[in-house]
Each structure stands twice: as C-alpha cells, then as structure tokens.
Amino acid sequence: MKEPNHLRVLRDLIDRVSRLSAAEDWNGPLNPSQFAALAYLARANRFSRAPSHVADYLATTRGTASQTLKALARKDFIAEVKSETDKRSIRYDVTDTGKSLLDAPSGVTDALESLPRKTTDAFESALKDLIREILKKRGGRTFGMCQTCRHHQQSDDDLFCSLLNVPLSASDAVEICHEHQAA
Amino acid sequence: MKEPNHLRVLRDLIDRVSRLSAAEDWNGPLNPSQFAALAYLARANRFSRAPSHVADYLATTRGTASQTLKALARKDFIAEVKSETDKRSIRYDVTDTGKSLLDAPSGVTDALESLPRKTTDAFESALKDLIREILKKRGGRTFGMCQTCRHHQQSDDDLFCSLLNVPLSASDAVEICHEHQAA
DNA sequence: TCTTTTAGTAGCGACTCGAAACTATTGCAA
DNA sequence: TTGCAATAGTTTCGAGTCGCTACTAAAAGA
Known part of the structure; x- marks a missing residue:
C-alpha cells in the first residue's frame, strides 16, 4: 500500500x-x-x-x-x-x-493576484513540472520557447531555427513553438 | 499597466x-x-x-x-x-x-508520483490557497474537515459538532464537511 | 392553516467533444 | 511520372454535459 x-x-x-x-x-x-x-x-x-x-x-x-x-x-x-x-x-x-x-481580468487571475508572489512562483514551477511529466508519459510535444530549444541558434544579433531553417525575430523566440525540443 | x-x-x-x-x-x-x-x-x-x-x-x-x-x-x-x-x-x-x-492510478497521479515530495507539497498548498481565494470572492462554502472547523468540539475522546448537534466519529472528523467554517 | 422555502428531479435546448468519413494537397517511391 | 500513402483541415453524427425552467414533495415559518 x-x-x-x-x-x-x-x-x-x-x-x-x-x-x-x-x-x-x-x-x-x-x-x-x-x-x-x-x-x-x-x-x-x-x-x-x-x-x-x-x-x-x-x-x-x-x-x-x-x-x-x-x-x-x-x-x-x-x-x-x-x-x-x-x-x-x-x-x-x-x-x-x-x-x-x-x-x-478573470476570476482566476483576480484570485491569483491576492496570493503572495512566492506562492504563485512555486505554483507555476510545480505546474510546469507536472505538465512535463504528463507529456513525457504520453509522448506529447513540449511546446516551449525557442530560447530553450535545441534547434535554436544565435550568432551576433541574429536568431535562427536550425530545424525549420528560417531566421527568427526577437518576438518569435519568446513565443511558444510547436517544434520545441528541450536542449 | x-x-x-x-x-x-x-x-x-x-x-x-x-x-x-x-x-x-x-x-x-x-x-x-x-x-x-x-x-x-x-x-x-x-x-x-x-x-x-x-x-x-x-x-x-x-x-x-x-x-x-x-x-x-x-x-x-x-x-x-x-x-x-x-x-x-x-x-x-x-x-x-x-x-x-x-x-x-490515473495519468495525473502517475505523473505526480515522479515529482519530489517538496514540489507536490508546495503544489498542494498553492492550490488550496487559490481555491480559498476563489471561494472567498464568490462566497462559496469552504468544504474543510471538522478538525479545522469552528463548530468542532473535543472533550476527552469525544468529538462533537456544535452546529449539527451530533457526536462525531473519528472518521467523520477527517472527512470533508459541507458545513465547514474556518475557526 | 397558509405561505414560503428547500431538496430533488425531469425535460428542453445549446453546446462540447470524439470518432469516422471525406476532400484536397503533398510526399514518396517504384 | 505515375500512383499510393500520408497529412491538413473540415464535416457530420451521436453521446454526453450543462444550465435553465418547471415541477413535486416535504419542511419551516408566520
């Protein structure tokens, strides 16, 4: 048990x-x-x-x-x-x-707003951990940002995705990508 | 902003x-x-x-x-x-x-199982905090255990609910009660 | 006693969701 | 190049959820 x-x-x-x-x-x-x-x-x-x-x-x-x-x-x-x-x-x-x-604002964000930052930070990290585990078990994609992706390349000020073979703008790189794979 | x-x-x-x-x-x-x-x-x-x-x-x-x-x-x-x-x-x-x-076991509990206890504890407390805030804003009941209820009375080994005016068993007191009000 | 309130249910319509069938396009391979 | 398989998106259908309203029965209150 x-x-x-x-x-x-x-x-x-x-x-x-x-x-x-x-x-x-x-x-x-x-x-x-x-x-x-x-x-x-x-x-x-x-x-x-x-x-x-x-x-x-x-x-x-x-x-x-x-x-x-x-x-x-x-x-x-x-x-x-x-x-x-x-x-x-x-x-x-x-x-x-x-x-x-x-x-x-929604009811949830309102409620979240009255919680201390320490709590919401711990909350966020726990949620991310849990999602990662669930996705690992079901083999789903991770949907992360380019910054943390293994296909992300940076030279000087130019950002580049080596999977799709396209240059990225600064805003591209902080958005969620379907092709994301953890480095 | x-x-x-x-x-x-x-x-x-x-x-x-x-x-x-x-x-x-x-x-x-x-x-x-x-x-x-x-x-x-x-x-x-x-x-x-x-x-x-x-x-x-x-x-x-x-x-x-x-x-x-x-x-x-x-x-x-x-x-x-x-x-x-x-x-x-x-x-x-x-x-x-x-x-x-x-x-x-469900997919979620499986995933939770592979997280460290520290994370799940923080998770649980954040969730409880959030639920309390949401309920406060919408005026809902809290649904807690007798142990933390203002109507819960204990004398010797006898447990008693002063709202419903009934004696409680040990198992009653660790279950969720509709009438729960924080002490 | 009469009225109001409360507990639970039933029926209706709007909607979500998944499964499967279908179209159009692309990729692959003989 | 031709043909088959895979892929992207959509459509349709049936099961189920959900809220709303109306309803019955019982309890509470005046």
Missing part, C-alpha cells in the same frame, strides 16, 4: 480549481474551450498556429479544434491566413479585438 | 493541466464529471453527500449534479440512502466497486 492519498487529494484539487474556474463568468462571449484556444494562439509563434497545433496543445482532436477555431474566426477574434507554401495548411492570427479579450 | 503576464501564464497552465488530465484515459467507465463526483463522495462525511452538496462542491447546478449521481447509481458505484429525518433529502454512499475505481 503506497499511500496514494496525498496524490489523490492533489488530483482532486486540480480538478476542482478548473471547475471553479469554468464556473466563473466566462470572458465575455467565449466559453472555456474557445478562451483556451485564443490564449494559446496569442502565445504561439507563427509556425505554431494551425488547427492541428491547437489540437495538440489542448489535448483534443483536430476536428474539435477546427470547430472551436471556426467559431472564434466567425466572431472576428482570430483571422484565417492561408499558407502559400503548403496549400493544405492554415494559420490563425489573433486580432486586436481578440487580444483585448485576453486582457480582461 | 500591472504586468498581468505572469498571472495569465499561470491561468493558462492550470487550464492546460486540467485538459491534459481530462484527455487521459478515463478511469474505466467514468467520464471526468462522474469521476469528480465519485471522488468527492468518497471524501465527504455523512452530512455532506447529498446532490446539492455535490453541486455546491463542483460548482454546478443541482439539476446537473442529480443527473451525474443518477448515472453513477445506475452503474452501482454509489448507493442511494434516503434520509429518515428529512424525507426530501437523499445521501449517496460510495460502494466497494466505486472505491476500487478511485484506487486505480
């Missing part, structure tokens, strides 16, 4: 937080799924904003992600951009209207 | 963990909602296992909770117990079959 109690309680707490969060007033016209997709797109770099990437990040299917993104596009919170190199693929950019939704 | 970035990232991480968790193989025949309800019932004392308590804990409505519980009862993971004192109310007890489902 391995004393699973502590871990079970922890799992329940995680679940409860997400339920409380979902029960909060939604951010205006968005439901939790749409909000999560929008928040991801806002933090993802230009190589990582296709439906399949969203599906991968949110641990859902391409079909479901497609529906969610279409709904967001219909409301003009994101804009569809067709790829020129690969005519199958599509990228979604967050519009200014979409960005403004993300700025609005 | 208050630097909301840190908190937004944190909110996204919380959301992502719960999505990854929901995408894991469900625990056998249960979907996430049913599993959450079952897990709550297993940790709640006998005064806190009614549909309305479940609804309150999971931040949903009585109607939705009622459906979820009926589904669990249909599969014999919980058993309905009618109250004798109040003929309107019902209590659900977790059956042995139900308990065995909770013992099965």
Whole structure:
C-alpha cells in the first residue's frame, strides 16, 4: 500500500480549481474551450498556429479544434491566413479585438493576484513540472520557447531555427513553438 | 499597466493541466464529471453527500449534479440512502466497486508520483490557497474537515459538532464537511 | 392553516467533444 | 511520372454535459 492519498487529494484539487474556474463568468462571449484556444494562439509563434497545433496543445482532436477555431474566426477574434507554401495548411492570427479579450481580468487571475508572489512562483514551477511529466508519459510535444530549444541558434544579433531553417525575430523566440525540443 | 503576464501564464497552465488530465484515459467507465463526483463522495462525511452538496462542491447546478449521481447509481458505484429525518433529502454512499475505481492510478497521479515530495507539497498548498481565494470572492462554502472547523468540539475522546448537534466519529472528523467554517 | 422555502428531479435546448468519413494537397517511391 | 500513402483541415453524427425552467414533495415559518 503506497499511500496514494496525498496524490489523490492533489488530483482532486486540480480538478476542482478548473471547475471553479469554468464556473466563473466566462470572458465575455467565449466559453472555456474557445478562451483556451485564443490564449494559446496569442502565445504561439507563427509556425505554431494551425488547427492541428491547437489540437495538440489542448489535448483534443483536430476536428474539435477546427470547430472551436471556426467559431472564434466567425466572431472576428482570430483571422484565417492561408499558407502559400503548403496549400493544405492554415494559420490563425489573433486580432486586436481578440487580444483585448485576453486582457480582461478573470476570476482566476483576480484570485491569483491576492496570493503572495512566492506562492504563485512555486505554483507555476510545480505546474510546469507536472505538465512535463504528463507529456513525457504520453509522448506529447513540449511546446516551449525557442530560447530553450535545441534547434535554436544565435550568432551576433541574429536568431535562427536550425530545424525549420528560417531566421527568427526577437518576438518569435519568446513565443511558444510547436517544434520545441528541450536542449 | 500591472504586468498581468505572469498571472495569465499561470491561468493558462492550470487550464492546460486540467485538459491534459481530462484527455487521459478515463478511469474505466467514468467520464471526468462522474469521476469528480465519485471522488468527492468518497471524501465527504455523512452530512455532506447529498446532490446539492455535490453541486455546491463542483460548482454546478443541482439539476446537473442529480443527473451525474443518477448515472453513477445506475452503474452501482454509489448507493442511494434516503434520509429518515428529512424525507426530501437523499445521501449517496460510495460502494466497494466505486472505491476500487478511485484506487486505480490515473495519468495525473502517475505523473505526480515522479515529482519530489517538496514540489507536490508546495503544489498542494498553492492550490488550496487559490481555491480559498476563489471561494472567498464568490462566497462559496469552504468544504474543510471538522478538525479545522469552528463548530468542532473535543472533550476527552469525544468529538462533537456544535452546529449539527451530533457526536462525531473519528472518521467523520477527517472527512470533508459541507458545513465547514474556518475557526 | 397558509405561505414560503428547500431538496430533488425531469425535460428542453445549446453546446462540447470524439470518432469516422471525406476532400484536397503533398510526399514518396517504384 | 505515375500512383499510393500520408497529412491538413473540415464535416457530420451521436453521446454526453450543462444550465435553465418547471415541477413535486416535504419542511419551516408566520
């Protein structure tokens, strides 16, 4: 008997937080799924904003992600951009209207704000550790920033991705990338 | 401009963990909602296992909770117990079959297991802090254990709840109570 | 006693989600 | 080069969740 109690309680707490969060007033016209997709797109770099990437990040299917993104596009919170190199693929950019939704405080961020910085820092690092472990076990992608990626190269002031063979802007490099692999 | 970035990232991480968790193989025949309800019932004392308590804990409505519980009862993971004192109310007890489902390891507990105890402890305390803040803002109940409740009284070896005016067993006192109020 | 409140349920509609089928495009290989 | 397989995205369908409203029964209060 391995004393699973502590871990079970922890799992329940995680679940409860997400339920409380979902029960909060939604951010205006968005439901939790749409909000999560929008928040991801806002933090993802230009190589990582296709439906399949969203599906991968949110641990859902391409079909479901497609529906969610279409709904967001219909409301003009994101804009569809067709790829020129690969005519199958599509990228979604967050519009200014979409960005403004993300700025609005939510019940969760309000609550987080009243916690000491020490707690939120520990919280963040624990969450990242847990996510890494889960992804390791299910073989998912890590979705990190270029800075910590093994394909990231820097010479002088020029940034470069050796996997996609493209130069990166400074803003590219601090966004989430689908191809990320820890160094 | 208050630097909301840190908190937004944190909110996204919380959301992502719960999505990854929901995408894991469900625990056998249960979907996430049913599993959450079952897990709550297993940790709640006998005064806190009614549909309305479940609804309150999971931040949903009585109607939705009622459906979820009926589904669990249909599969014999919980058993309905009618109250004798109040003929309107019902209590659900977790059956042995139900308990065995909770013992099965999940993707999340597996991942948690490979984290150091220090991390999981910090995690747990951060989650509790956050939940307390959210509940404070929305005026919800805290659902704590009798040990930390202002209505809990102890004389010699006898435990007593001064709100419900009933004696408590040792196991009652370490379970979650709907009436909990911090001392 | 009459009214109000509370506990639980049922039915409805909106919506999410996953699975599977489908189209279009690309890549690979004989 | 031609043909097959893999990939990107979408669509459709069915199961299920969820909130809302209306409802019944029981309890509480005036």
